[in-house]
Amino acid sequence: MFIENLLSPAIILLKPLLEITMQRWLTHFLMIGLICGGMSLSETLHAAEKVKILMVTQSAGFVHGSVNRKEKTLSPSEIAMTQLAQQTGEFEVHCTQDSAADFTKENLQNYDLVMFYTTGNLPIAEEDLEYFFNEWLPTKGHGVIGIHSATDTFHEYEPFWDMIGGTFNGHPWTSNGKVTLSVNDTKNPMMKSFGEEYVIQDEIYQYKNWQPEKVRVLLSINMAKSKVKRPYMVPVAWIKDYGEGRVYVNNLGHREETWSNPDFLKSIQEGIKWTSGQIEADATPNPEVSAELEAKAKKDTKAAAE
Numbered sequence: 001m002f003i004e005n006l007l008s009p010a011i012i013l014l015k016p017l018l019e020i021t022m023q024r025w026l027t028h029f030l031m032i033g034l035i036c037g038g039m040s041l042s043e044t045l046h047a048a049e050k051v052k053i054l055m056v057t058q059s060a061g062f063v064h065g066s067v068n069r070k071e072k073t074l075s076p077s078e079i080a081m082t083q084l085a086q087q088t089g090e091f092e093v094h095c096t097q098d099s100a101a102d103f104t105k106e107n108l109q110n111y112d113l114v115m116f117y118t119t120g121n122l123p124i125a126e127e128d129l130e131y132f133f134n135e136w137l138p139t140k141g142h143g144v145i146g147i148h149s150a151t152d153t154f155h156e157y158e159p160f161w162d163m164i165g166g167t168f169n170g171h172p173w174t175s176n177g178k179v180t181l182s183v184n185d186t187k188n189p190m191m192k193s194f195g196e197e198y199v200i201q202d203e204i205y206q207y208k209n210w211q212p213e214k215v216r217v218l219l220s221i222n223m224a225k226s227k228v229k230r231p232y233m234v235p236v237a238w239i240k241d242y243g244e245g246r247v248y249v250n251n252l253g254h255r256e257e258t259w260s261n262p263d264f265l266k267s268i269q270e271g272i273k274w275t276s277g278q279i280e281a282d283a284t285p286n287p288e289v290s291a292e293l294e295a296k297a298k299k300d301t302k303a304a305a306e
């Protein structure tokens, strides 16, 4: 009223227009408020929901180029995971090569997943290992992703090989050659990027302590299409439940080039979602698939020898 009385009739005429403008401004501010508020809220929620990964790339045995921190920078696999975290915004990864300091009961509280790309007997305190296997890993939302030489770690320590699914027992398929892999569970989200069959140049392990009744095989060597043949099945990726926790193992990742392979990285990205409990997948052990692959490998190896 005060302003209207003071101002000229011209302004009074403009009043409806001003009111509309004011309303628009108000709406505009409210919308900006909502969008910004929404964004920051969702960002906050997203940050809170982000899966936290402890990536352990310590080598107490053979040191792979993919985990080698040359010039004190992160190694190729650590750089790849850090970039994947930034690109997807789905997880955070902290890299360590000091498991004595970082693989402790106290520090594990900060993480949802542990990723192993390790070798040998890591210098982890026994009580921390016991806590990890008996309490941390069997907890819902917790999981392990085992990459390549994860199975070349703690050979004589049964809780480890029982958890990871098998122990390194040589690699007849060297990193110089290509291998043809068969996807044994095409419905599994971690296998989608590999299609039904996948050709890759990388080093492939064979295993002892392999327990087909405890794992679901997802990927294996197609022995018929492999130059190097062996009369037994050779798994390349598998999953298993561990209490209420989850384990995903993928043999690939020896070569540095594999860490810039989008199909491999996509499989890890999906593996993070599955092991942390964000997505579901059938993890029912499939020993019948292992048995079929075993019989096929025997047949394929025999046929090649004839």
Ligand SMILES: [Zn+2]
Pocket (backbone or CB within 6 Å): 064, 148, 149, 203, 254
């Ligand atoms: Zn290797």
